[in-house]
Amino acid sequence: MSHHLVEMQDVHYTYPDGAKALRGVSFRLTHGETVGIIGGNGAGKSTLLLHLNGCLMPTSGAVRVDNFPVSTATLTHVRKTVGMVFQNPDDQLFMPTVEEDVAFGPRNMGLPSDEVNARVDAALETVGALAFKHRASHRLSGGEKRTVAIATVLSMSPDILVLDEPTAGLDPRARRHLIELLKTLEHTLIIATHDLDFVLDVCDRTLVIHEGCIAADDATEAIFKNVELLDQNNLEPPLSMQRKNSPTIF
Numbered sequence: 001m002s003h004h005l006v007e008m009q010d011v012h013y014t015y016p017d018g019a020k021a022l023r024g025v026s027f028r029l030t031h032g033e034t035v036g037i038i039g040g041n042g043a044g045k046s047t048l049l050l051h052l053n054g055c056l057m058p059t060s061g062a063v064r065v066d067n068f069p070v071s072t073a074t075l076t077h078v079r080k081t082v083g084m085v086f087q088n089p090d091d092q093l094f095m096p097t098v099e100e101d102v103a104f105g106p107r108n109m110g111l112p113s114d115e116v117n118a119r120v121d122a123a124l125e126t127v128g129a130l131a132f133k134h135r136a137s138h139r140l141s142g143g144e145k146r147t148v149a150i151a152t153v154l155s156m157s158p159d160i161l162v163l164d165e166p167t168a169g170l171d172p173r174a175r176r177h178l179i180e181l182l183k184t185l186e187h188t189l190i191i192a193t194h195d196l197d198f199v200l201d202v203c204d205r206t207l208v209i210h211e212g213c214i215a216a217d218d219a220t221e222a223i224f225k226n227v228e229l230l231d232q233n234n235l236e237p238p239l240s241m242q243r244k245n246s247p248t249i250f
């Protein structure tokens with residue numbers, strides 16, 4: 001029996017219009033790993049993530065989470081285990097207020113109202129968004145929405161946090177705050193992003209996706225030192241590494 005927390009076995013996914021987004025993706029990861037998913041636009045990162053909580057089911061191949069095959073029969077368990085923060089926060093926030101959005105998950109889990117309230121406050125506090133509690137979700141700025149979207153997932157206490165472009169639209173301070181927050185979490189983290197400095201800072205392991213396939217799967221530093229690999233996959237070294245390697249100009 002496998003002790004891997006998340007496993008994809010030769011996953012192919014073709015969208016209904018015929019777009020082949022995943023073409024044989026396989027990987028395994030264990031508890032506590034922090035994994036970056038990087039690759040150019042349209043490489044298949046979001047499609048891959050959407051398989052991890054059953055938003056999409058493979059055209060062929062299999063996905064396992066916590067030793068359960070992801071299927072309609074296991075969806076409730078899978079969604080308790082995997083918290084997904086979507087690329088577009090408007091897909092996550094649909095209630096009239098921030099408080100109701102963050103309460104939605106725990107309430108659906110059937111938790112008593114005291115516990116729901118405590119979780120809402122704790123999740124908002126964690127992401128530094130307690131001040132937005134009584135605001136209308138749809139009136140928040142893009143970055144504020146993204147922060148609250150993360151709280152809607154933290155309030156369910158999932159084992160695995162999956163984040164799609166979490167730093168997009170965040171100002172430098174909010175981005176730094178998110179990095180510090182993610183470093184304190186003990187969750188297994190899977191993060192798709194174009195923010196390569198963020199990956200370098202937060203993720204021990206990185207998968208490079210190219211045209212629906214895994215082009216590389218290695219320690220993050222090894223990936224970013226492989227200039228040829230980065231070039232072949234429309235990527236560049238993180239800025240912090242570029243600076244380290246450039247000559248000092250006086």
Ligand SMILES: Nc1ncnc2c1ncn2[C@@H]1O[C@H](COP(=O)(O)OP(=O)(O)OP(=O)(O)O)[C@@H](O)[C@H]1O
Pocket residue numbers: 015016017019020021039040041042043044045046047048087
């Ligand atoms: N709903 C959809 N219907 C049809 N094709 C889609 C759909 N969503 C994505 N695709 C296609 O699937 C491929 C992978 O898209 P995906 O959104 O997974 O890429 P991505 O790596 O997340 O890109 P980005 O960096 O731009 O977010 C692309 O060719 C895209 O055009």
Ligand SMILES: [Mg+2]
Pocket residue numbers: 045046047087164
């Ligand atoms: Mg995407």
